[in-house]
Amino acid sequence: MAEARAAAVVAWLAERGWTPFPFQRETWALMRARRAGLLHATTGTGKTLAAALGAWLAYGDDGARRPLIRPADAGHLPPEGEGVASPAGVAPLPQGEGGGQRPPGEGSAAQTNIVATASHALALLWITPMRALAADTERALREAFAGVAARDPSGAPAWTVGARTGDTSAAERARQARSPPSALVTTPESLALMLSRPDARETFAGLRCVVVDEWHELIGNKRGVLTQLGLARLRGLRPGLPTWGLSATLGNLGEALRALLGPQAAGQGALVEARIDKPLIVDTLLPRAPGRFPWAGHLGAAMAAAVVAEIEAARTTLVFTNVRSQAELWYQSLLKLRPDWAGAIALHHGSLARETRDWVEQGLKAGTLKAVVCTSSLDLGVDFLPVERVLQVGSPKGVARLLQRAGRSGHAPGRVSRVTIVPSHALELIEAAAVRAAIRDGRIESRKSPDAPLDVLAQHCVTVALGGGFVPEDLLVEVRTTAAYAALSDEAWRWCLDFVSKGGPTLKAYPGFRRVVPGADGVWRVVDRDIAHRHRLNIGAIVSDAAVVVQYGPAPRGAKLGSVEEGFVARMRAGQRFWFGGRILEFVRLEAGTAFVKAAKGGGTTPAWAGGRMPLSTTLADAMVEAFARAAKGDYDSPELAAARPMLEVQAKWSALPTPSTLLAETLTSREGWRLFVYPFAGRDIHLGLASLVAWRAARAEPGTFSLSVNDYGFEILSGSSRDWAALLPDCLAPAPDLAALTAEVVESLNAGELARRRFRDIAHIAGLVVAGYPGQRKSAKTMQASSGLFYDVFRKYDPDNGLLRQAEREALDDELDVKRLMTTLDAMAARRLDLRPLERATPLAFPLMVERFREQLSNETLTARIERMLGDLNAAADA
Missing domain, CATH: 3.40.50.300 (P-loop containing nucleotide triphosphate hydrolases)
Structure with a gap:
């Protein structure tokens, strides 16, 4: 039968003009052997079909007509599909459910083993990072399963497919609860919601396989950590549950596999790399x-x-x-x-x-x-x-x-x-x-999992407490199977339990923070309905600035166009115009979280959204310096370098071009002051930390006022008083003796406390300390910041060892300032020869840094005139 089903797959693909690639056949064989792994292949080469059809080949009989097993039936699961032997060293999916903590009363002697024979069981869970991708994947899976089932000689009906995301209606969710689809497409947030339901064990009792799509999109952020915890919970409910990740653009596949399967299981996981020369x-x-x-x-x-x-x-x-x-x-x-x-x-x-x-x-x-x-x-x-x-x-x-x-x-x-x-x-x-x-x-950026964020862990503890409860010792073992929390300390775990059960030492007097209650039987649960409702409404790790809805005319007839950030609208006056959704709108008023607008003509401003600037990756920055080095040798080996040759020749004539073995720096004295330009090519975020650090070190020798400007290529420091940058630079760019010393300097040179305060708002939201409100009653960004700021100040004064406070400080240093990479950059700069060039005028590399600073000081009209005047002088000098 197995061969006949495989033939049905090949026949269906052939009808579409496709022949299975070797990586698809390899994936199918591994999935039929109950293996887990990571599939890495170029976009558009058939990863979805490799995983979907592999799941159908391995578990097709299970998902089509398989009884829904109630929790009372643990230990009485039907035999495994086709009886394929597990490879050596890989445990087969157990016949009994086992694992996990069963809530009291379920499976007791007073209950009978009731089997809902008319219902399907969920066999395949497909996790995807985006709702739009979920809908598209649902269509693709439905087409594939219908096509191969029609050619299946066993006559088994096609797998049913459903989607469970934030866009799924309540009626559809109810239908899925009554009769689960064979395959369900969902998001990390919706998976967490399902795990928070009292029937979570029942929902996943028949689960046979999990696929995480676009794993490269999730691995490096807290949504990926939420996914890791969700996968660990599923494995707790279904020990040995095979998990597959799909990825297209990753440079560190081994680490990605470890994050997907957990450190203990990663060595047994398969890594499938497609060798396809897609044009x-x-x-x-x-x-x-x-x-x-x-x-x-x-x-x-x-x-x-x-x-x-x-x-x-x-x-x-x-x-x-x-x-x-x-x-x-x-x-x-x-x-x-x-x-x-x-x-x-x-x-x-x-x-x-x-x-x-x-x-x-x-x-x-x-x-x-x-x-x-x-x-x-x-x-x-x-x-x-x-x-x-x-x-x-x-x-x-x-x-x-x-x-x-x-x-x-x-x-x-x-x-x-x-x-x-x-x-x-x-x-x-x-x-x-x-x-x-x-x-x-073949150089592609790596992504790594965040390290033990306590806000996500606290949220997960409440989720599991809602989904039937947990025994702390058992849940700790489960959590430590993830890459993110493999090194979680006992102290951090105890703090997390104390936080979700009491609110910690500073909030223990307030009942609203006693979210999880230990039971007499040792099981920790959520018993307050309001707390349960609030938690489910605010589940997830996506935190963004508060937004207001943009709407034509009064509700309910006015069309909703989308949303803009609250800070943009808060600065607008009635009658002002702005572009949004490709049209010009006139702002009428702001009311109850909605910006009412009407159609307008003429020009207007364009909304700015936070997080708008993407930093240059290290991989691309290194390749960029190598391109400069080729030009320095007169090798303009690409159309782009040939087009940029006039700019590069001026840079080389007036100063020098950066190379991997040199660190280019320039000094320029003008009527505005004494300027220093340095070009580490480390990205905007690192340059901000470097500029602040260098200015702080320079001020230790002689106090003064500095203006800073940064871009992806370098930074500028402008001093209003005389500075001998050539003498100061060796000490100002010196590497730190260790990470602790550099961290102390960075905290002194930047307002790291304010960065931590801003970071704390998001952490407090994810951890459930503050909530964004209820549908139609969302809190403003100002309110959220004030609420979290109050907690921040209280913790700083009365609970300085608070886990969320420490996390905010760590994330400010690790993520926003990236002190570890800053240290690596300083070490790399010290290993290169300093090439310091005094200038008579701004070079092509210095000019954009000067314009960047002017943007913050001048209006658009004044800025344009200033740029045109400077360009006239510079071009005349270049032509001379």
């Missing part, structure tokens, strides 16, 4: 006149006409930008040049209303849209076959991100994927050359 074209749309003195965004408008020509030549194009405000601006620019494209091009980003995004996605699938200007909201594996081209406006800032976006075109085996970089300033020509070289050499 990929990465090129650059070269500007006619890139200029010799760049600044951020100066090529944007000049490239619009060329972008229109590229869109014209393709059937359907995705135009990616890095931020939502940039997407809004580019959409306006394209329509201004081609007003006849109204209705044929669209805008897509995460702040638009779901109905708008759904309409755009359906238009892409149907091929009715000529182009869509989008952000990372369309990064992941949604299948848009009509898309022929991808344009990336500005630098992708990372190799993996560009590869991910490239895969949105030609999203099928054998089809060509093509991505074209559209530089927004001349230095991005160097980035384009660097990213193409990195792709050619």
Whole structure:
């Protein structure tokens, strides 16, 4: 029968014109052998079919007509499917459920083993990071399972498929509870919600396999940690449960496998790497006149006409930008040049209303849209076959991100994927050359799991307490099977238990913080209905700035267009206009979390969203310095370097070009003061820490006032008083003796306390200390910050060892300031020869840093005049 089912799979693929790849056959064999593992393959080569059809081949009989096992039936599960022997060293899925803590009363002598014979059992759980991807995956799985079942000689009915996300209606959730689908597509947050239900054990009693899609998108953040804990809970309910991860762009596959399966099981997991030479074209749309003195965004408008020509030549194009405000601006620019494209091009980003995004996605699938200007909201594996081209406006800032976006075109085996970089300033020509070289050499960024965040752990404890309860000793063993908490200390665990049961030493007098109550039987549960309701409404690890709904006219008739951040609207006055969703709107009033607007004409501002600047990745930064080094030798070996040659020659003539063995620094004295420029190429975030540290060290020798400016390539320090930077620099750039010493300096040089306070707001939200409110009654960002700030101050004064307080300080240093990478950067800088060049005028590398500082001091009109005057002087000097 196994061979006949495999033949049915091959036959169904053949009817579609496909032949199974070797990596798909390997995955199927491993899944039929009850193995777990990670599948890494290029986007659009068939990872979904490899995992879905492998699950059907291994467990198809289980998921189609298998009784739903009540918790009372633990220890009486039917035999395993096809009876495939487990490979040596891998435990087979046990015949009995075992594991986990059974709530009292379930399975007692007073109960009988009732089997719901008319019901299906959930056999396959498919976890995906995005709702839109969940809906697309649901359609793909339903088609695949129906196709192979129709050719299955056993006559077993097709697996049913459902989705459980934040978009799933209450009626659909109720239907799933009565009759679970064979395969369920969900998100990390919805999985946590299901685990918080009293019937969690029953829901997953028949689960046979878990697939985590787009694992590279989850592994490096707290949503990934939430997923790790959810997987550990499922394995606690179903010991030996096989888990598979799917990934397309990862540089550290071993660590990714460890995070997926846990440290103990990772050695037994399989790593499948697809060896497919999928055609990929990465090129650059070269500007006619890139200029010799760049600044951020100066090529944007000049490239619009060329972008229109590229869109014209393709059937359907995705135009990616890095931020939502940039997407809004580019959409306006394209329509201004081609007003006849109204209705044929669209805008897509995460702040638009779901109905708008759904309409755009359906238009892409149907091929009715000529182009869509989008952000990372369309990064992941949604299948848009009509898309022929991808344009990336500005630098992708990372190799993996560009590869991910490239895969949105030609999203099928054998089809060509093509991505074209559209530089927004001349230095991005160097980035384009660097990213193409990195792709050619196979260099992709690594991602690592966060280390033991206590806010996520506290939330998970309450979730498990809701889902039937837990015995602390058993749950600790389970939690430590994850990569994130493998080294969790006994002290941290005790603190977490104390926090969820009492609120810690400072909050123990308040009943509202006694969320989990230890029972006389040793099982810890949530017994308060209000606490349970509040927890379920605020479950998850996604925390963003408070947003207000943008709506035409009064409710309920007014159309909701999407949302903008509260801080943007709070500064607006009635009558002011702004661009949103590709249209010009006039602000009327702000009321109860809704910004009421009406249609307007003319111009307006564009909303700015937090988190708008992506830092340059270390992998791409290193490749960029290597490109500079090739140019320094006169080797302009790519179209991008050839186009940037006038700029590079001026930089080399007036100063020098960076190389891997040298650290370029420049000094310039002007009427504004004494300037220092340093170019570590470590990314904006690290440069902010470096600039602050260097200025603080310089002030120890002689106090003074400094102005700082940073970008992805370097930093500028401007002193109003005389500074001999050549004499100061060796000490100012010296590496720290150890991490503790550097941390102390960073805390002194920056307002690390304020960074920790801001970080604490998100941590307090995830941990359940403060809540965002209820649907229709969401709290404002100001209220959330005030509430969390109060807790922060109380803990600082009365409970300085509070776990969440320590976590906020650690995240401020590790994530926002990244002190470990800062130390590595200082060490790397010390290992290179310092190449200090005194300047007579600003170089092409220094000029954008000066403009960056001017942006914060001048209005747009004044800034434009200042830039034009400086450019005139610099170009005249370069021509001399």
